[in-house]
Amino acid sequence: MTTRHLLLASIVSSAVLLALAGCSKSPSQSAAEAAVAAATGGKVQVSQSGDHTQMTIKDDKGNVMQMNAGGNVALPKDFPSDVHLPANYTLKSVITVAGATVLELHVSGAVQAVYADYDGAMKSSGWTEAVAMQTSDKESMLNFTKDQRNALVTITAADGGGSDVHLQVAKGN
Numbered sequence: 689m690t691t692r693h694l695l696l697a698s699i700v701s702s703a704v705l706l707a708l709a710g711c712s713k714s715p716s717q718s719a720a721e722a723a724v725a726a727a728t729g730g731k732v733q734v735s736q737s738g739d740h741t742q743m744t745i746k747d748d749k750g751n752v753m754q755m756n757a758g759g760n761v762a763l764p765k766d767f768p769s770d771v772h773l774p775a776n777y778t779l780k781s782v783i784t785v786a787g788a789t790v791l792e793l794h795v796s797g798a799v800q801a802v803y804a805d806y807d808g809a810m811k812s813s814g815w816t817e818a819v820a821m822q823t824s825d826k827e828s829m830l831n832f833t834k835d836q837r838n839a840l841v842t843i844t845a846a847d848g849g850g851s852d853v854h855l856q857v858a859k860g861n
Contacts (some may be wrong), residue, residue, distance in 0.1 A: 753785035764789055770776045771839055771857050772809035774802060780852075786860035796850040802843050815839060836860040 733744045739758040746752050756833070761779045767789060774795045783790040795802055803822060807830060811817060815832035822828040826845040831838065842854040 751786060753783070755781065755783045757781035763791075765853070767791075768857060770813040770834070771855070772813065773855075774805055774807070778851070784834075788856060791853075792853045793853040793855060794846060794850060795853060799825060799828055799843050799845050799851050801850070802851045802853060803830065806830055806841050806843070810839065813852055833860075 699827050731746045735742050735803065741756070741758050743755045744752065745754075756764075757780065758823040761782055763773075763779060764782060764784060774793065776796060780792040780794055782792075797805070800822070807817070807820065810830070810832045813834075815834045818838075819829065819831040821830075828843045830841040832841075833839075836859060838856075838858050838860055840856040842852075844852050844854075845861070846852045
């Protein structure tokens, strides 16, 4: 995933938070669409149902980026089955763009336990550990490679307990 795509993902995340503040196709939702369209040059569609927001951006080259956040977020149907997902996770958001999927998860376990779980499960699924780093009991990072793919796992202590997991799976170049 390129820096441009990561920047775009950040813009979309911010815009979705803006849209979540509104209730229907409100001024805040329209503002979110306009902000993302101006920043990306793409066509933006935002839809909201209850606390679930979906945003789709299509640029002039036909590239599509999609983000789902809030309630009722589903794992993408094509999410790789060999990528570990912790037991009893809550999926907070999904971003798909340019051969990459980014998941934001919440789990009840402490950072060290989630780290050990990912480390063992990914290796047993044939992934090779490229980087493993535990900077404190509040954050850690793992990076794995397999079959021209890369999986980056960042685990941080959540404010209300448990851990938040940022999982990025991308096809290599």
